[in-house]
Amino acid sequence: MLTMQDIKNHYYFTDEDAELLRSLQPVADANMDRMADEFYDYLLGIPETATYIKDENFLLKLKKTHRDWFSSLFTGTYDNQYLNTLQRIGSAHVRVGLNAHFVNVGMNLVRHFVVEMLQENFPGHEERRRLRAACEKIIDINLDIMSASYQQEELKKFFLSRRLESQLIKATERFTHGLNLVLVLALAGLSLSVVGLFVWDIGHIFQGNVEKGILSALGSLLILWMMIELMENEVKILKGGRFNILFFIGVIIVAMIREILISTLRHDPLTTQAFLAGTLLILGVVYFLVSKSQQPYTSH
Ligand code: HEM
16 A cells, blocks of 8 residues: 555655645635636536536535645645545545546646646746646646546456355356256166166066066166266266266157157057157157267267
C-alpha cells in the first residue's frame, strides 16, 4: 500500500512544489466559481454525464463539491489524510457508476483551466513554468489516486467472481462425483441380479428345458459382460475420464438380443418378433453412428 510520501516521491513532488501551490490559493479561489461553471457546462453538454445531474438542487450541491475540491488542490498540505480523501472521492464515483473515462475527461478540463489561469495571472515565464509544473503534478496525483479506486473495484469484482466460480465448479464436481458413485453402486447391485438371472436360466437346463436354458443363460451372460464394461467405464469417469455413451447403447443391444432369443423360444407372434428385430436394427445403426462419430477422438 502506497503512502502519500511514496506517491509524492514517485512524482518528484517537493516541498517547494507544495509551497508554490499554497501561494496559488488566492488566485485559485478567485477563479473557482468560473472553474465550476465551465466544468458543469461541459458535463451538461455530454449526455452520459448530464444524466448524473438530476435537478437544480443537486447541480448546486455537486458544483460546490467540485469547486471545493478545486480549492483543496492549493492548500499546500498533502499528507495521508489528503490521500484518504482522494481515495474516498474515487470510490464515490465508482459507487455512482460513473465511467472512469469521464473522470479523465474532467481532469483534462481542470488541467486546461489551470494552464489558462496561470497564463492570465503570471506574465513571468520562469515563475509560470514552475507554477505550472507544480500544478501538473498535483493534478496527475489526484487522477492517479482516483483511478486506483476504479482498478481496485475491478480487482474486487474479478476476485469475487473467480472465487464464486471456482466454488460453484467445485460443488458441481462433488455433486456429479456423488451421482457417479451412486450409479456405480446401482450397477454393481444390478450386476448381482444378472448373476441371479444367469443362475435361474441354468436352472431351466436342469428342469429339462435345455434349449431355453442355454439360450437365455447366454443372453444373461451377454448382459453381464456389458454391465462389466459399463461399470469399468463408470469407474474411469470417477477417476476423471470421459463419458462414453456407446456402452449404454451396447447394454440395450445385448438386452434386446436376449429378448429376441427368448421371444423365438416362446414362439411369440411374428409381429412381436418383427418389432424386436426392427428395434435391434435401429439400435445397431445408432451404435454404428455413435462409434463412427467417436473415432477421431479415440486412439487405438
Ligand atoms: C476532475 C474530476 C473530478 C473530481 C476531482 C471530482 C470530485 C468529486 C468530489 C470531491 C466528490 C465528493 C465525494 C464525496 O462524497 O466525498 C464528487 C462526487 C461526485 N461527482 Fe465528481 N469529480 C470529478 C469528476 C466528475 C465527473 C466527470 C462527474 C460526472 C457527472 C462527476 C460526478 C459526481 C457525482 C454524481 C458525485 C456525487 C457522488 C455521490 O452522490 O456520492 N464527477 N466528485
